[in-house]
Amino acid sequence: MRTRRNLLFGLAALPILAACGGEAAPAAPAAKAEPTKAPAAPAPAAPTTAPAAAAAPTKAPEPTVAAKVLKVGLVTDVGKVDDKSFNESAWNGAKAGAAAIKGESKYVETRDPNDYKKNIQQFVSEKYDVIVTVGFLLGDATIEAAKANPTIKFIGVDQFQEKPVENLAGLIFEEDKAGFMVGVLSALVSKSGKVGAVLATDVVPPVWRFGEGFRAGVKFAKADADLQIVYHSDVGPEKTFDDPEWGKATALSMADKGVDVIFGAGGKTGNGALYGVAERKDKGVLAIGVDTDQYLTVPEAKAVLLSSGMKIIDQGVSDLIKAVSDGKFKGGNVNGKVGLAPFHDLDSKVSAEIKTKLETIRKDLDAGTLKTNVKPAKG
Amino acid sequence: MTQAVRARLIGGLIPSLAIVTALLIGGVIIWASGPRIDGPWFGIWFVVEAYQALIEGAFGSRAATIDTVLRMVPYVFTGLAVMVGFRGGMFNIGAEGQLAVGALASAWVGFTVTSLPLVIHLPLVLLTGCLAGAIWGGIAGLLKARTGAHEVITTIMLNYVGGQLAAYLLNGVLRDRSPLNVIAQTPKVAETARLPDLVPGLHSGVILVIGVAVLVWFVLWKTTTGFELRMVGINPDAASYAGVNVVRRMTWAMGVSGMLAGLAGAVQVAGVNYRSTLGFNVGYGFDSIAIALLGRNTVSGVVLSSILFAALRTGATKLQFRTQISTDIISVIQALVLLMIAADQIIRWIYRIGPAQTEADPVAASTAPVADSESGR
Numbered sequence: 001m002r003t004r005r006n007l008l009f010g011l012a013a014l015p016i017l018a019a020c021g022g023e024a025a026p027a028a029p030a031a032k033a034e035p036t037k038a039p040a041a042p043a044p045a046a047p048t049t050a051p052a053a054a055a056a057p058t059k060a061p062e063p064t065v066a067a068k069v070l071k072v073g074l075v076t077d078v079g080k081v082d083d084k085s086f087n088e089s090a091w092n093g094a095k096a097g098a099a100a101i102k103g104e105s106k107y108v109e110t111r112d113p114n115d116y117k118k119n120i121q122q123f124v125s126e127k128y129d130v131i132v133t134v135g136f137l138l139g140d141a142t143i144e145a146a147k148a149n150p151t152i153k154f155i156g157v158d159q160f161q162e163k164p165v166e167n168l169a170g171l172i173f174e175e176d177k178a179g180f181m182v183g184v185l186s187a188l189v190s191k192s193g194k195v196g197a198v199l200a201t202d203v204v205p206p207v208w209r210f211g212e213g214f215r216a217g218v219k220f221a222k223a224d225a226d227l228q229i230v231y232h233s234d235v236g237p238e239k240t241f242d243d244p245e246w247g248k249a250t251a252l253s254m255a256d257k258g259v260d261v262i263f264g265a266g267g268k269t270g271n272g273a274l275y276g277v278a279e280r281k282d283k284g285v286l287a288i289g290v291d292t293d294q295y296l297t298v299p300e301a302k303a304v305l306l307s308s309g310m311k312i313i314d315q316g317v318s319d320l321i322k323a324v325s326d327g328k329f330k331g332g333n334v335n336g337k338v339g340l341a342p343f344h345d346l347d348s349k350v351s352a353e354i355k356t357k358l359e360t361i362r363k364d365l366d367a368g369t370l371k372t373n374v375k376p377a378k379g
Numbered sequence: 380m381t382q383a384v385r386a387r388l389i390g391g392l393i394p395s396l397a398i399v400t401a402l403l404i405g406g407v408i409i410w411a412s413g414p415r416i417d418g419p420w421f422g423i424w425f426v427v428e429a430y431q432a433l434i435e436g437a438f439g440s441r442a443a444t445i446d447t448v449l450r451m452v453p454y455v456f457t458g459l460a461v462m463v464g465f466r467g468g469m470f471n472i473g474a475e476g477q478l479a480v481g482a483l484a485s486a487w488v489g490f491t492v493t494s495l496p497l498v499i500h501l502p503l504v505l506l507t508g509c510l511a512g513a514i515w516g517g518i519a520g521l522l523k524a525r526t527g528a529h530e531v532i533t534t535i536m537l538n539y540v541g542g543q544l545a546a547y548l549l550n551g552v553l554r555d556r557s558p559l560n561v562i563a564q565t566p567k568v569a570e571t572a573r574l575p576d577l578v579p580g581l582h583s584g585v586i587l588v589i590g591v592a593v594l595v596w597f598v599l600w601k602t603t604t605g606f607e608l609r610m611v612g613i614n615p616d617a618a619s620y621a622g623v624n625v626v627r628r629m630t631w632a633m634g635v636s637g638m639l640a641g642l643a644g645a646v647q648v649a650g651v652n653y654r655s656t657l658g659f660n661v662g663y664g665f666d667s668i669a670i671a672l673l674g675r676n677t678v679s680g681v682v683l684s685s686i687l688f689a690a691l692r693t694g695a696t697k698l699q700f701r702t703q704i705s706t707d708i709i710s711v712i713q714a715l716v717l718l719m720i721a722a723d724q725i726i727r728w729i730y731r732i733g734p735a736q737t738e739a740d741p742v743a744a745s746t747a748p749v750a751d752s753e754s755g756r
Binding site: 080106107109111113115122123126137204 | 450652697
């Protein structure tokens with residue numbers, strides 16, 4: 001009985017053992033087979049080979065380059081550099097920026113919010129020239145590090161700078177412009193002439209700017225459009241961004257009243273609106289997302305998602321890195337570009353004429369010849 | 380060699396071999412995610428470089444060592460918490476929630492009370508954390524003792540309750556109301572509620588954690604209470620027959636367990652974060668289960684495992700910096716260690732170590748001589 005159990009166990013453990021041998025001594029594949037024969041010898045063999053490898057001549061861990069190469073480091077917020085959202089956009093920007101100035105780039109992913117400081121410090125101690133930190137939560141740690149290291153340039157994505165620090169640029173975005181473009185797009189593709197927006201709250205300025213930008217954009221494109229904008233300001237702060245049911249119900253009721261393009265913005269509440277629209281797919285209702293390309297992040301709404309009002313983080317980051325290289329870097333708040341996400345599967349819904357018009361408007365907004373006239377915050 | 384010494388040696392040997400084996404398998408995974416054939420030796424070098432970075436990142440400099448120690452502190456507290464539970468026969472999966480309520484309560488006392496001197500305020504903050512954790516753990520203990528509700532279930536559920544309670548309070552009455560704050564967090568605690576630095580960057584909670592570890596050891600192994608608790612853990616029926624109040628000891632074990640986890644939260648607030656923020660100090664409670672198991676539920680084992688886990692997590696940053704591979708490798712290594720501790724037959728088989736001597740299994744007894752000759756070399 002016992003022997004059979006041992007045998008079964010042995011069979012199960014064999015791949016593990018084989019794996020060990022393969023790693024420790026690839027030059028001697030015969031070692032794999034040994035354990036089954038001689039019980040005494042092979043067991044210590046696996047651990048002893050590792051130190052032997054460690055004793056091999058050491059290669060320089062960091063390539064040293066004669067010419068001055070700018071080194072760009074990026075610290076994510078809790079999450080990964082392939083999160084299809086803020087972290088990934090920022091990392092793409094850092095890569096692109098570093099490539100454009102023939103520099104090098106590396107990232108460190110944060111797993112534990114207690115590590116913000118430590119992860120930034122990793123790049124500081126390796127004498128990096130530019131350090132990008134992603135997300136509002138890293139704001140305090142970034143300011144602290146920037147003050148302590150005046151020779152290093154810092155880029156804080158989505159970090160509004162209250163008191164500018166000379167070597168720290170807060171990359172922020174003009175949500176009203178993104179909202180404006182979404183508004184124009186909505187008004188132009190709507191068949192019923194009724195468009196709507198489902199928004200988390202008018203108390204938090206970025207959301208309010210998205211909503212009011214949308215209002216201005218719709219009016220700009222089609223003055224007589226039937227416009228429905230609802231803010232979910234009737235609940236407390238803990239609920240306003242976290243109420244997908246409300247977002248969905250509101251979007252559904254709009255759709256049932258004939259609204260055929262709905263813009264959803266504000267955390268899960270905004271995503272709820274997208275889910276709602278997805279349920280009215282057969283009626284041809286379209287949804288527009290927010291912040292990043294939500295075609296990628298909200299797969300449930302793929303079929304109805306026309307576009308998203310995006311903060312173009314990658315370009316913002318790479319432009320700032322190029323500015324460092326050109327010596328044009330300035331601290332304080334820097335406005336990143338905003339724009340519309342690709343139309344993906346619904347490209348046919350947007351005529352070439354509309355696309356041209358959107359492009360003109362985007363340029364005019366950028367140049368400042370067209371203004372949204374939205375205040376920074378309500379009231 | 381006496382039986383006792385031999386058992387002790389093997390007791391320490393198996394976790395060590397589990398770690399070595401996990402690191403070797405981890406090496407294979409690192410190798411597979413690296414630029415394999417580029418370097419000499421089919422890219423084995425990459426693995427060495429990765430582990431070298433890991434060690435450097437954990438102990439390579441003064442700052443790195445301080446980071447490792449800082450991270451070790453909550454691990455030791457929560458590891459001891461789970462250990463005390465285990466010793467009393469209670470599987471406390473709830474350290475996560477107990478830590479969260481401990482942090483909340485201590486932050487609350489930290490920022491609302493402002494006019495006390497440090498010598499009173501700081502202990503008050505820490506004790507509040509203990510009390511909150513003890514209540515949270517004690518609920519599960521009481522439920523088990525009174526109704527028989529299994530503590531694994533109740534502590535897991537209380538984790539959710541604790542997490543949601545934190546979300547509710549940090550967004551509500553405990554939230555920092557300053558206009559610039561948009562995060563679910565409390566205001567910063569008063570200066571008098573902060574653990575003073577031992578050396579710059581290293582708070583004095585390190586002293587506290589050593590003191591608490593010694594105290595736990597003393598209570599468990601040198602007092603009647605501790606003896607009764609361990610007796611309940613080994614065999615509640617026998618303990619009851621010997622006149623131990625089993626219900627009381629179980630509740631006590633869970634209460635003390637929760638208290639230690641709550642203290643972990645309080646020390647994080649008073650020494651590291653200076654406030655309680657939603658989403659901070661997450662995961663320590665779950666890691667602590669692995670730490671207690673790896674430490675074989677002994678105080679010294681918990682401290683050593685905490686150092687290992689802290690070093691792995693701290694060194695991970697440099698490992699990723701150098702190699703640009705995912706730090707998930709650290710979780711893989713930790714999971715492998717745990718797997719091989721939980722199923723120590725794997726290690727016993729690979730390294731030809733005989734079955735545990737305490738095993739009263741007749742089947743094992745029949746093969747015992749063979750096992751002896753194998754491992755007696």
